[in-house]
Amino acid sequence: MSKLFSNENKAAFTNPLSMDNPVTVQVLGICSALAVTSQLKPAIVMGLSVTVITAFSNVIISLLRKTIPNRIRIIVQLVVVAALVTIVSQLLKAYVYDVSVQLSVYVGLIITNCILMGRLEAFAMQNGPWPSFLDGIGNGLGYAAILVIVGFVRELLGFGTLLGYNVIPQFLYDAGYKNNGMMVMPAMSLIIVGCVIWAHRSINKEKK
């Protein structure tokens, strides 16, 4: 049991959450962070989908890593990711249809998410299945965390709601408050991601 949670394994899980965050530090997966974060719910679903897909594709590739011929490894990785993406996409359609409609092509486009290929190439091809699994979960959650932060700010300021519930009290609207239309535009999520990166770097300045 102690080996399962050795320091190295723990680091594989915790590093991507903050110090090595795929979005704020490696600046990967920005496109989908812009596209699906105008509301909180699709952001959460997207984050979870990417977490699941990264974790399991990491495990599968890690199991196959010694048998994959080096020259066609990208194709093999793509096949695995594509299969998982299709499964997740079908599950979303079956159980949370409205969110799946909101996410539209972006679920399918998880296959092109740089975080996935990055983790498969950089981690799963060199490590065993258990660390790979932890690494996948960590990176997926690190990505999801940023999506949730951006989605939270954008939905709160852009629509005045959170997860579809009104949170800005009516008297503020009566007093002249208006929802910020720019928050709904993709441009604003880039600015918010920038601010998150700014905050993240200022906090971690001493640690590095």
Place this chain on the structure above:
Amino acid sequence: MNPIKKLFDNIHPYVEEGGKFHAFRSLVDGFETFAFVPNTTSRVGSVNIHDAIDSKRIMSFVVIALLPALLFGMFNVGFQNALACGGDMTDYVGMFLYGLLAVLPKIIVSYVVGLGIEFVVAQWKNEEIQEGYLVSGIIIPMIVPVTCPLWMLAVAVAFSVILAKEIFGGTGMNIFNPALIARAFLFFSYPTAMTGDATVWVAQDTIFGLGYKAADAYTAATPLGEAAVAGFQGFTPETIQDAVIGLVPGCIGETSVIAIALGGLLLLYTGIASWKIMLSVFVGGAATGYLMQALGLTEIQWYEQLVLGGFAFGAVFMATDPVTSCRTECGKYVYGLLIGFIAVLVRVLNPGYPEGMMLAILLLNLFASLIDYCFVQSNINMRAKRVSKK
């Protein structure tokens, strides 16, 4: 001894390192260097060329140049209010006072928020206060409609000072004009409050008993707004005359071409603004306006493009911003021509935006350094060729 100077000398010991009110050092420094030219010059380095006036004096001149447009804008606010509510059209003093009361809170909010952020950042980074907000602070209230709520203005000012200026390194380092970023933020964030349903251009309510209250929501489109509606047949000469004088609905400071021209003359006389940029913006706008008219795309005459909306204000005060415009002399022509071209292009071809000056200047702000780079490189290449021929 000058009493103001004496006051600053008295305050100084308190705000020096270790003094009681050290936290306010940047504040005091800022006001002192604003009131008096600092007595220090750079001693490091070998060559120091100093202009007779420093940046704070330049900014003060720009603020003075803005005053005619601002004062006339205040009058126009009262005038539009009286016109909308059928008030007394001869009470000019009342109109001006009404406008003053309507505009003054915006100026105060803009300065308190903007300068507040600048002071905090300067104290935090332990730098000298940069007075760059002096001009933006007065321009921002002038380029919003009179009904723009104060909290929106405050949010927009905070957004533009932090994200368009301070993160690039403060005054002189910004890529985009902060005043235009504030306006663009308002424009895209709160479109109904900025252009919306045409009730935004005229103050509808009394202030401290002054002015008049509109019975119903009074709608008045800007001339360009009218022109964007289908079935537009061209302006009457009266509209154009009003637009030149400035008695049309619009943003507070942008309406009067005459008042803007007065400010522009001061800027040109003192050499603060580049005449090359100003001229080429007007030429670009006129040529494009003529082209659009000749192609039958618009009913607006080419000269009308120059006097309507924010064209003149943008050309005189915004495009000539020395920080965000081109530095090379040839580049200034290209920069100005393209601003005029794009501003009219947006006006005519984009049905959603009757006004294109803001977008044109912001776009060219982005390209200014590229234009400069091209001209500098071509000059280098030319001279290199000359050397190699010998």
